[in-house]
Amino acid sequence: MAFAESARESWGKRYGDEAPMLDASLDIFLRHRSVRKFSPMPISEGRIAGLVAAGQSASTSSNLQMWSLVSVQDPERRKQIAALCGNQKQIIECAWFFAVLLDHHRTRVVAESAGIDPDGLDTYECMLVGAIDAALAAERMVCAAEAQGLGICYIGALRNRPAEVAELLNLPHGTFGVFGLCIGVPADDEKGDIKPRLDQHAIWFEEQYPDEIDFEPYNARMSSSLAERGLTFTWAEQVGRRVQLEGMSGREALGNYLRSIGIGVR
Ligand SMILES: Cc1cc2nc3c(=O)[nH]c(=O)nc-3n(C[C@H](O)[C@H](O)[C@H](O)COP(=O)(O)O)c2cc1C
Numbered sequence: 001m002a003f004a005e006s007a008r009e010s011w012g013k014r015y016g017d018e019a020p021m022l023d024a025s026l027d028i029f030l031r032h033r034s035v036r037k038f039s040p041m042p043i044s045e046g047r048i049a050g051l052v053a054a055g056q057s058a059s060t061s062s063n064l065q066m067w068s069l070v071s072v073q074d075p076e077r078r079k080q081i082a083a084l085c086g087n088q089k090q091i092i093e094c095a096w097f098f099a100v101l102l103d104h105h106r107t108r109v110v111a112e113s114a115g116i117d118p119d120g121l122d123t124y125e126c127m128l129v130g131a132i133d134a135a136l137a138a139e140r141m142v143c144a145a146e147a148q149g150l151g152i153c154y155i156g157a158l159r160n161r162p163a164e165v166a167e168l169l170n171l172p173h174g175t176f177g178v179f180g181l182c183i184g185v186p187a188d189d190e191k192g193d194i195k196p197r198l199d200q201h202a203i204w205f206e207e208q209y210p211d212e213i214d215f216e217p218y219n220a221r222m223s224s225s226l227a228e229r230g231l232t233f234t235w236a237e238q239v240g241r242r243v244q245l246e247g248m249s250g251r252e253a254l255g256n257y258l259r260s261i262g263i264g265v266r
Helices: 007-015 024-030 045-056 075-084 089-093 104-113 124-147 162-168 216-228 235-242 251-260
Strands: 067-071 096-103 151-155 175-184
Touching: 007 024, 024 124, 045 067, 045 124, 067 124, 067 175, 075 089, 075 096, 075 162, 089 151, 089 175, 096 104, 096 124, 104 124, 124 151, 124 175, 162 175, 162 251, 216 235
Parallel strands: none
Antiparallel strands: 067 096, 096 175, 151 175
């Protein structure tokens, strides 16, 4: 399925109202949707190298480039990854699967090669630097992929069982799979709806954070979008459940795991 909405059409789906003047360069950004059904069509390694170059072209804190990718193409290993990530079938079916890593290991090796002890790598600051670098780079890969008509799905479930993921991918101490990324050609019958997003006044505040946030119009729009898909809970309920300890699929213990591999210790 080739997605082809104009920015104006996508705006209507995001916010439920009329778009202002929108530049056509926004078309590819506003029409994003996660794709979970992929065609078996392969994507060449050369084409993927272009997407990786887009990712590497992202800004990166102090040019540290504190992130890495592990592509997983072996079908058996894909199955094992999928099993560690709640059996999400898009992990098996996509043309390319990447584990996107926060990488303190390479940073340590580089610093030590210059005779410097990287004794600040275990700070929260360096944890954030690596996670931010990984996310910015991945999202550039995503934008490049979507600009070419490919589909993507992030996989946060890669954090469900981090020690097992680390073992499967031979990750060294100080590296951590922040999320997975599926890339492929969307299946012909993949509709992949454009989801409504919060009204801009609920996320873009002028000068100071407001005393109250009016999210109700969005809650109503998003909840009817959920109802159209046969789901009977509201968006607010979905949010609430997702940030309850019991809804975190094991990720509530991530702090302990990260500290055990020297990340975010202080
Ligand atoms: C870091 C991150 C992790 C995600 N993890 C998953 C996942 O494990 N499985 C999945 O199907 N979608 C995952 N998603 C996709 C989100 O569910 C999706 O982006 C969100 O519902 C908004 O829908 P949209 O991308 O279609 O606009 C993830 C997205 C992000 C940014």
